[in-house]
Amino acid sequence: MFDKILIANRGEIACRIIQTAQRLNVKTVAVYSDADHRALHVKMADEAIHIGAAPSADSYLRGDVIINAALQCGAQAVHPGYGFLSENAQFAEQCAANGLVFIGPPAAAIRAMGSKSAAKTIMQDAGVPLVPGYHGADQARDLLKRAADDMGYPVLLKAVAGGGGKGMRQVWDANEFDDALDDAKREAKASFGNDDMLVEKYLTQPRHVEVQVFCDTQGNGVYLFERDCSIQRRHQKILEEAPAPNLPAGTREKMGDAAVRAAQAIDYVGAGTVEFLLDTDGSFYFMEMNTRLQVEHPVTEMITGQDLVEWQLHVAGGNPLPCEQSALQINGHAFEARIYAEDADNDFMPATGKLDYVSLPSSNAHVRVDTGVVQGDAVTPYYDPMIAKLIVWDTDRDKAIARLSDALNAYRIGGVTTNIPFLHRLAGHPALIAADLDTGFLVKHHEALFEQAFSPSTELVPLACLFLQLRREQHSCAAKITGNSNRLASPWDEVSPWDEVSSWRLNQTNTYHDTLIWNGERIDYALEVQGNRVDRRYQITVNDQDFAAVGILNNDVLTATINGHRTSVAMAAHDTHFIAFDGATPISFHVESDDTGVAEEASNAGNFNAPMNGTIVEVKANQGDTVAAGSVLLVMEAMKMQHTIKAPSDGIVSELYCVVGDLVDGGAELLRFEALAE
Template sequence: MFDKILIANRGEIACRVIRTARRLGVATVAVYSQADADAQHVRLADEAWPIGGPRPQDSYLRGDAILEVARRSGAQAIHPGYGFLSENADFADAVKAAGLAFIGPSGDSMRKMGSKAGAKDLMAAAGVPVVPGYTGEDQSPQLLAREAGRIGYPLMIKAAHGGGGKGMRIVRSAEEFLPSLGSCQREAKNAFGRDRVLLERYIESPRHIEIQVFGDAQGNAIHLGERECSAQRRYQKVLEESPSPFVTPELRAAMGAAAVQAAHAIDYANAGTVEFIVAPSGEFFFMEINTRLQVEHPVTELVTGLDLVEWQLRIAGGEPLPLAQGDIVQRGHAIEVRLYAEDPDAGFLPGSGRLERLRLPAPSTHVRVDSGVVEGDTVTIFYDPMIAKLVVWDEDRPRALARMREALMRCEIEGPKSNIAFLERLVRHPAIVDASIDTGYLDRHLDAFIGGDENDADPVAAAATVALLQDEAGTRAAAARSGDPSSPWAIADGWRLGHAGRRRLALRLGDARREITAHGADGEYRIESDGATVTVSGARLSAATPADPGLPARGTATPDMADAGLGARFDGRGRRYRIDADARRILLHDGERRWRYERVPAYQADHAGTEGSGDQVVAPMPGRIVLVRVADGDNVVQGQELLVMEAMKMELSLKAPRDGVVAEVRAAEGEFVDADASLVVLET
């Protein structure tokens, strides 16, 4: 075991490695960019060193700067986390050349998996099942078209170098092939610098199932079971679980054996993931090996009871695998989702900004939270906008799904928009509940998971109103404890001259304002809004209950929201809402959906959403302007691209909202801009 290690990463994975190292008595060194000077991994580590500017290429991708910190701090090993340099073979070699241990596989193993085409050929030679296709070096369009005809349609064109869903096209007929090939090659060239592609038979309605493998320097390799990652959007995983509800014991044994065979084929040591595409028939094919720890590794840890980061440290230190294959036992079911600062209703546009409010469920034996931020931290524009990984465990899948629904209900994020409502719909959807989802399902049916949260029913608005009125009970209780409980100033029934108990309130949900008139007191009300009337009887607020105690989980969870509830009869029907309110807003949850109301002045015009009438283009989020395509005085048409900005590792095209003439361009190439900054103004 090492005395001191350096973590060449940031966020939740850096925090996770630091905690495991501390438990083992290993000192930790963090590195950080200018944007991360106050980040949680910097605060948690025993020591932290700056390595450059906020952009990854100026900091976390600078292997030379990281190695210099390792040398100066006396670290004996480097843990790369995931992303950044974690699968960079040259960096792994440089760490070894510097006399340090790389906590991951060798550079040689990474290179064997660096090309999808080369990896596929290597696996086929080793007897691992691969998808029929073409991986040759001859990339002439004519030959590729002939090979496509041999393989048969539908097929997939894939960039041979790269990942993340870029440079991939599904082709269903010969007529589509050449145009799709050209588009795929251009995208691959732009993203990865190389336009080589491979062709594969496309498996309809596939499942994505991966096997966690571990190898050691003594030549041993085992697997720790499977994870299913079939819930995907644009090839990005959304929900992961273990074990897979699709996999039978026989299929598990066959896939596990194939994964271990793949690990032996590249002399693999340390943690890795062998990914398979699985047909509805159960036929499975090798996709790739991720030569690092995966983001979804906690679900494997929860069902096996093992700490995979501890295994990584021990194996990198020269120890053999802690357990043999027959010693691996799985128990129960685990599910993971990722909370992101993003706006699903705006095409999952990444967000950024200060986390004004962050409420996550309390860690317990059933709930684990892995996060690299706490309330008050900032989600920056320079890195992935993940806020936390929410992981649950229970004895079986139905109970684990119930745990996840409860955990999501206890989450609240204010500041940047989040995907919480999207995830709540996901974990209740029949495709998830019935375990029938395939890798393309979300993209085909995305409308079922987004939109609609800006609408509320009359009982919901009535419940929000009643919750605000229930502070009357507190006023009466305070009066009863005072020296003059019979004082008329202690009466809190809302009585006014000429109309007993009438109040006027205003609430805003999204951009929609509700004018509300409330009559009554002491739990009995008549709520009028938008021409509708709701009669409320027996309204009572229940106090918050303490969180379920249990063993602490890894992560940086903040206390969960106050679990106060409102119970009442609305037009004779009993309902209960979970309530969290303060002077500015009120959050309601009925067990399936959430509504977030803003309290606004009742006698003041509400101008929310009236700005930006089509006369200007504003930045949708903080970012850097990379291209300016117009100048003052230019004529533009609706939909014409005016600027391109870069944020959260993606490019955004900003287009003209209408036909017109550019009055002023307020941004320059290379400039960093804030969210909602006016970039281009059109003449009115």
């Protein structure tokens, strides 16, 4: 075992590795960019070394700087995590050249699987089943088109050097081929510096099932069973589970054996994942091999009881695998939900901002949260917007789904839009519960999972009004407490009006009039305080509807009875707004004071603004162009994703404020568009 390792990654990935290293008494060294100087992984590690500016190209992708940091601190090995340099063969070689152990596979294995077309040839020779397709070196456009025509549509265009869904497009008809090829090649070039493509037959209802493999330097190989990752958006996974439900008889063993053959065909060492497409008839086809530990490895850990990072450290140290295939068993069922800063109802648009409020579900034998952020941290545009991974386990699949739903309901984040409400809807969907899975799940069930017009529940508004009043009273009470003790400044009389903290007045009704703003809508209300502190009651009037209320505010939880209905709701207050959690959905209310008006929102009609910080990668319209509805005007890249901005109607691009390569801030106006009269 190593004495000290450097972790060439950030966020929850680095935190996850540090946890295992600490348990094994291995010292850890974190690296960090300008944006991460206060990050959780920096605080958790024994040492931390600054490696550059916030953009990953200036920090986490600087292999030479990271190696120098490892040598500087006396680390014996480098763990690349997953992402960044984890599948960079040159970095693995540089580590070895400097006497550092790369905690991952040999560079030759990374290179063998780094090219999808080369990988297909190796798998074919190893007897691993392949999807029909063209994987050749000749990249002539007409040849690719002819291959697609010959195998029949739909087909899938995939970047040879791709990963994470980048450089990938479905083509349903021959007329779509050229545009799809252009889009895929452009994205592949920007992401990988290589726009070569392969063409495969697209299976219309496949499941995405991947097998966790592990190999050591003694030639041993095992599989730690499979994960179903079929629920995806833009070829990126949202929800994973292990084991895969409803596998045909014998398929688990066949897939596992094929995965081990695939790994041993390239002399693999360490943790890897072999991904397959599972067709409706039970046949399966090799898709690709990820030469690293996967984001979703915790579900495998939960059902096997193994720590895969510990396995990595043992194997990288030259030791044999901790156990043989016959000793590995499946115990129960596990799910992993990826918690992202994104708006699922707006095409999964990534979000940035400060995490004003974070409350996690309780961790125990059934619930695990892998995260790299805490309350007060910020989600920046520089890195992937994943906040955490929520992992749940139980003895069977139905119980695990119930655990998932409950944990999502208890996972509360305020200040940044997240996908938690969407995940909660997903966890309760009948098709998921019935294990009716395929990679088109989100498209098939779009109406139930998206486009749900949300409004607060009937009692949430009076609960919000009551929360404001109880908080006001607590603050007034706190004002009577001396500076640094819990003693009252003067003797306290619970029934005396002179010690009243609710703006009591003689011979007048004690009534407050306030305004809340929710989703741009003004909610005027009146709240009358009745009784004294021993028997405090409230009468709340909202839109001519009366609510009788009593309640107690304890930290962030309001327990109240509204018109005879007792309930509890989590609340989080911040400056001029507060957040109420209606189930898994956070509702943000702004408070309008009596003496200030609400600033009218400026109209954005005719303006096109950047949804977040990003880079302009393509401009398809020129200033003065007349364009048709739906025409692509420009493409920007942000948070590792490309966003296409299209014309909403026939019109004229009257002004253009950016060019290719520009770095633009979120909210910056990109162009001005004038719609043509119908």
